[in-house]
Amino acid sequence: MTSADLPRLSVLDLVPVRSDQTSGDAIAASLDLARSADRLGYERFWVAEHHNMPAVAATNPPVLIGLLASVTERIRLGSGGVMLPNHAPLVVAEQFALLEAAFPGRIDLGIGRAPGSDPVTSWALRHGAGGVDDDAVTRFPEYVDNVLAMMEPAGVGLAVRGGQHLLKATPVARSVPQIWLLGSSDYSARLAAAKGMPYVFAHHFSGTGTAEALALYRSTFQPSPELDQPRTFLTVNASVAESEEQAARLALPQLLQMLALRTGAPLVAQRTVEDAETIVDAGLPEGHESLIEAMRTRWVIGNAAGARARIAELATTYGVDEVMVNPVGGALVGTAAATSPAREQTLELLAG
Secondary structure (H helix, E strand, C coil), rough: HHHHHHEEEEEEEHHHHHHCCHHHHHHHHHHHHCCCHHHHHHCCCECCCCCCCECCCCHHHHHHHHHHHCCCCCCCEEECCCHHHCCCHHHHHHHHHHHHHHHHCCCEEEEECCCCHHHHHHHHHHHCCCCCCCCCCCCHHHHHHHHHHCCCCCCCEECCCCCCECCCCCCCCCCEEEEEEEEHHHHHHHHHHHCCEEEECCCCCCCHHHHHHHHHHHHHHCCCCCCCCCCEEEEEEEEECCCHHHHHHHHHHHHHHHHHHHHHHCCCCCCCCCHHHHHHHCCCCHHHHHHHHHHHHHHHEEEEHHHHHHHHHHHHHHHHCCCEECCCCCCCCCCCCCCHHHHHHHHHHHCC
């Protein structure tokens, strides 16, 4: 199978932090990953929003997007996603309108409803500096409308004390980012369909319910001025190497990270491959090996030919023409701290 037989490919990056890295090292590795994706012809490169997690440096998508855009030339940069209840809609609109002004035609704004963190950190995000109202999650549809309106070149008029106050995210907008709704349940599928917006289901995180969510989105979609038919793509975790055995070995550190999330175990910086193997060889608690195996079956793990075939199969199964891969390959002991060769190898091998 050649790259011509594949759907369009994109990249999701959580900016993982390994046990042998500083945050600066992790960011440097992600900048190199974005350069590789740009050179290899990937469609877009999105970064996530997670907070107070020792293994994830993607805390601030707009800051990261600015860094990534400055070292790439043509690839689209975006958020996968900004967790809107954590922020005032005007702040999000201003950030992404400014990015679009600086890098026109290259910016995506993916919006999510989940907090992306633990309850204490979510409280600090919303209230630590005067904050957002307590029912930010329930007001998510309203917040989405606010962001959409504020980024339009004409802005939005707010009724204040009997008069109209014009509010714009940027003074002289010439274009707006592509705006997507993200989700891992049917809530955002329904909302995206009702608003006529593009929608992405977090298949890489959930792994179940994807077909149902996409079917719901497509069957209830209402055309909008911005979009006349449903638009979506698939996200998937991927570890690709010269052999299937090596790909499976490199995937093990991230599998243990996801196992910790699923079971409520303490989160730590991403282990090296050798440390992850030591933990598995010592024996996992009852039931944990089956959880890992279930995740493995949903991920793309293999050599180049097998991985490409699997991605093509997923695209056909879910009826999408684009697949966004989260390259999850870990690092061996002795890997240079500011690099992530296994993640770059995944992109190289998939691109052919």
